[in-house]
Amino acid sequence: VLVNQFLLLAAVLFCMGVYGVIVRRNAVLVLMSIELILNSVNLNMIAFAMANGSIDGQTFALFIITVAAAEVGVGLAIVLLIYRNRKSVVLDELSTMKG
Amino acid sequence: VVAQNIFFGLFAAVMLIGGFRVVTTRNVVHAALWLVTVLAGAAAQYILLAAEFVAVTQVLVYIGAIVVLLLFGTMLTRARIGQEGDLDNRRYRVGGILTALVLLGTLGYVLIDHFSDERLPEDPTVFRTADVSDSIFGQYLLPFWALSFVLLAALVGAIVLARRD
Numbered sequence: 380v381l382v383n384q385f386l387l388l389a390a391v392l393f394c395m396g397v398y399g400v401i402v403r404r405n406a407v408l409v410l411m412s413i414e415l416i417l418n419s420v421n422l423n424m425i426a427f428a429m430a431n432g433s434i435d436g437q438t439f440a441l442f443i444i445t446v447a448a449a450e451v452g453v454g455l456a457i458v459l460l461i462y463r464n465r466k467s468v469v470l471d472e473l474s475t476m477k478g
Numbered sequence: 479v480v481a482q483n484i485f486f487g488l489f490a491a492v493m494l495i496g497g498f499r500v501v502t503t504r505n506v507v508h509a510a511l512w513l514v515t516v517l518a519g520a521a522a523q524y525i526l527l528a529a530e531f532v533a534v535t536q537v538l539v540y541i542g543a544i545v546v547l548l549l550f551g552t553m554l555t556r557a558r559i560g561q562e563g564d565l566d567n568r569r570y571r572v573g574g575i576l577t578a579l580v581l582l583g584t585l586g587y588v589l590i591d592h593f594s595d596e597r598l599p600e601d602p603t604v605f606r607t608a609d610v611s612d613s614i615f616g617q618y619l620l621p622f623w624a625l626s627f628v629l630l631a632a633l634v635g636a637i638v639l640a641r642r643d
Contacts, residue, residue: 380482380483381594381596381597382596382598383590383593383596384486385523385527387589388490388493388523390582391497391582392493392516395498395500395501397578398578399500401578402570402574403566405506405565406555408506408509408565410551411509411510412500414517414540414544414548415497415500418520418540421520422520422523422524425523425524425527425532428529429527429528429599429602430596430598432602432603434612435617437531438610440529442618442622444532444535444539444540445628446625446628447544449629449632451544451547451548452633452636453632453639455550457639459551460640462554463642468555
């Protein structure tokens with residue numbers, strides 16, 4: 380089994396996530412795209428852990444999963460707050476900081 | 479090895495279709511459900527890579543908690559669930575596709591250039607969950623503590639942000 384097939388799969392998922400972050404207007408969908416990106420990194424970590432016969436990759440993957448959970452919690456709280464104040468989660472309309 | 483390749487292809491196809499639908503579907507709830515297929519496919523790949531503890535954690539934390547959170551977020555931030563007109567920003571679509579393709583080309587070139595002949599070991603070192611815990615609570619104890627505080631701060635912060643007062 381090649382290492383590369385896992386790495387290429389992760390690369391394609393990563394690019395899909397980047398596309399989603401750029402194109403989506405709904406804040407919740409952007410959060411989902413970020414989850415895609417984090418998952419592709421995790422897949423890389425596990426693949427390298429297996430390829431190098433080392434446990435560190437699995438440990439890092441668990442840490443990344445934890446950080447992702449924290450990120451989604453805070454992110455959704457912020458999205459809820461924006462929705463409560465602006466009645467919208469469309470990212471283009473949040474242009475107060477535009478010069 | 480052949481069986482491993484077949485299952486890799488199967489799960490990879492599921493993940494690619496799911497990921498594509500997550501970023502293209504016109505329905506927020508469907509996007510969350512497609513995300514579940516991607517996450518489950520990733521968990522299956524972890525099992526193929528002999529990381530069963532990470533796979534179980536992936537199912538529990540991602541599918542069990544994060545997707546549910548996302549669905550709650552969807553529910554709380556829009557009045558009606560169903561088809562939504564403009565989930566995409568059309569102005570950015572060409573730029574987004576270009577960025578993704580350039581990134582994919584670069585990543586693909588580097589990966590194929592550097593890892594094309596590297597194979598997974600035929601009889602890999604098998605790590606048990608005890609080894610994972612030894613690693614987390616041994617070598618990586620300090621990052622683990624830091625991460626505990628990150629999680630605590632994030633949860634307290636989320637409650638403070640989201641509560642109505």
